Amino acid sequence: MAEIAVRYKTQWMEEPDKTCWGFSPKIRIFVCGALAVLCTLLLIVIMVLYGLDVVAFYAPTVERDFSTSVEAYSIYTHLVALQDIAAEYNNSRAMDLGYNASVDYVATQLEPYASYFDFEQQYFTVDQVRDLVEPELSLVAPQAVDYVYGVDFIPMEYSGSGTVTNEAVVYVGEGCDEAAYTNAGFPPGAAVALAVRTSTCRVRDQAAVAAQVQVLGLMIYNSEDGLFSSSAKTVYNFPIFSLSHEVGTYMVQTMLTDPVSVTMYSLTEEYTSVTSNYLAQTKGGAMDSIIITGSHLDSVPEGPGINDNGSGSAANLEMAIQFAKLELEPVNSVIFAWWGAEELGLKGSTYYVAQLKANGGLENVALNLNYDMIGSANYFRGIYNGSQADANIRTACETITRSYEGWFDEHKFAFAMTEFDGRSDYGPFLEEDIPAGGLFTGAEQLKTVEERLHFQGLANSPYDSCYHKHCDTVENINRQGLAVMADAAAQVVYDLAMQDNLREFLNGTLVE
Numbered sequence: 001m002a003e004i005a006v007r008y009k010t011q012w013m014e015e016p017d018k019t020c021w022g023f024s025p026k027i028r029i030f031v032c033g034a035l036a037v038l039c040t041l042l043l044i045v046i047m048v049l050y051g052l053d054v055v056a057f058y059a060p061t062v063e064r065d066f067s068t069s070v071e072a073y074s075i076y077t078h079l080v081a082l083q084d085i086a087a088e089y090n091n092s093r094a095m096d097l098g099y100n101a102s103v104d105y106v107a108t109q110l111e112p113y114a115s116y117f118d119f120e121q122q123y124f125t126v127d128q129v130r131d132l133v134e135p136e137l138s139l140v141a142p143q144a145v146d147y148v149y150g151v152d153f154i155p156m157e158y159s160g161s162g163t164v165t166n167e168a169v170v171y172v173g174e175g176c177d178e179a180a181y182t183n184a185g186f187p188p189g190a191a192v193a194l195a196v197r198t199s200t201c202r203v204r205d206q207a208a209v210a211a212q213v214q215v216l217g218l219m220i221y222n223s224e225d226g227l228f229s230s231s232a233k234t235v236y237n238f239p240i241f242s243l244s245h246e247v248g249t250y251m252v253q254t255m256l257t258d259p260v261s262v263t264m265y266s267l268t269e270e271y272t273s274v275t276s277n278y279l280a281q282t283k284g285g286a287m288d289s290i291i292i293t294g295s296h297l298d299s300v301p302e303g304p305g306i307n308d309n310g311s312g313s314a315a316n317l318e319m320a321i322q323f324a325k326l327e328l329e330p331v332n333s334v335i336f337a338w339w340g341a342e343e344l345g346l347k348g349s350t351y352y353v354a355q356l357k358a359n360g361g362l363e364n365v366a367l368n369l370n371y372d373m374i375g376s377a378n379y380f381r382g383i384y385n386g387s388q389a390d391a392n393i394r395t396a397c398e399t400i401t402r403s404y405e406g407w408f409d410e411h412k413f414a415f416a417m418t419e420f421d422g423r424s425d426y427g428p429f430l431e432e433d434i435p436a437g438g439l440f441t442g443a444e445q446l447k448t449v450e451e452r453l454h455f456q457g458l459a460n461s462p463y464d465s466c467y468h469k470h471c472d473t474v475e476n477i478n479r480q481g482l483a484v485m486a487d488a489a490a491q492v493v494y495d496l497a498m499q500d501n502l503r504e505f506l507n508g509t510l511v512e
Helices: 002-014 025-049 056-058 072-087 100-111 178-183 204-212 247-256 306-325 348-356 393-411 426-432 449-455 479-497 502-506
Strands: 118-130 136-140 153-155 164-169 192-196 219-221 240-243 263-268 268-282 286-295 332-339 363-370 382-384 416-418 436-440
Touching: 002 416, 072 100, 072 306, 072 479, 100 118, 100 268, 100 306, 100 332, 118 348, 164 219, 164 247, 164 426, 178 204, 204 247, 204 436, 219 263, 247 263, 247 306, 268 348, 286 306, 286 348, 286 502, 306 363, 306 479, 332 348, 332 479, 348 426, 363 393, 363 479, 363 502, 382 393, 393 436, 393 479, 393 502, 436 479
Parallel strands: 164 192, 192 219, 219 240, 286 332, 286 363, 363 436, 382 416
Antiparallel strands: 118 268, 136 263, 153 240, 164 263, 268 332, 382 436
């Protein structure tokens, strides 16, 4: 590229007769300069006549497009650093593994900007469950099969202790409500439930329903090949196992002709860990219309979590750095937040919101933006669907949604709405009637043929085939997809930070 630039420059210098009508060098400089001034004045006159903003037009680039300051290379550098941290902690950045080092990395990156931010590391405790012995699962009828731990099944996070011996298995479909159990003829307190993993409800919901009907044990099988890991989010007193797709479908098919019974064994103990959220708040900006832009920094124990959620955390970090480097003066104060223990049930964001509520700080928060998994390898460009919010905050959530839509439209990128179901750290904010929004590029679900037409990639394949797995590394990141999503995220954060009368803008009552 340097050679090409030099060659063009040399060609221009050697052929002066082809510029400014062949005048001598001194006259040429004068004429070209005068034309430039005249053109500038003419442009200003036209802009004034048509009511255009001359100051905005000639403002530095950051004033018009902050997203150009948030570079993909810098985000990728953060991701490499997070992967290096995971490598030192058994390939994981989960709580009690590499999470604390991840927090230290964020804090170190922001340390030079102490004059711009107020920092807080907010500590809280989390109750956890661990296995004391390796769990066991066996098929007893119609034939004996000893299943392999780690291949055929694994316990869910927060699976409880229990010994289930040769008990009947009843397939309850998705098992998202008690009606599913009633329709399946499930005998309360007298059988093991088998459910399929679904996007209709979460594992935590399936576990809660199972507890209500007093199951002896709960097995949830993967809807696609292989195993999956997830969390029941709270401690239960019965075993909860994840089954591979192959084991689960075998049981379901077998039940069509023969009764199925299993033996489950799990011995666990509860313990308490201390973890933290990390917060960086701009010193400038209104403190009664705060914007919280958050991303969870922890991974699951099974992998380094570079897409889930190094991608959102790295983008959030680079946005914070650029706010400080450019010495932006936001109209509304911005809190850049990195949440802990999201993978254990939104623990960090839930604690933060609860503390705000207890201290009377909720009324000062105008909105929450959430960036969780924005670099999926087989991505789609998802915007949380604000129209699904509760009625009292729906207008504000829809305004946030339109902010992202506007950016994608302006830059001619396809996008789609994604479920606004509270499955990430915006959930606790919605529960307290704080408007929210954000971006998402997909997890374990399959990309449709229609989505393939809009976003390329592979149809009928997961958006992220390494979701919650050891292979969620930097090689699992779609760099182009991440770059676009990070740009959209950055510009919306900037625009809202600079928005006068933010609450009126969100609620559609702002008078221009």
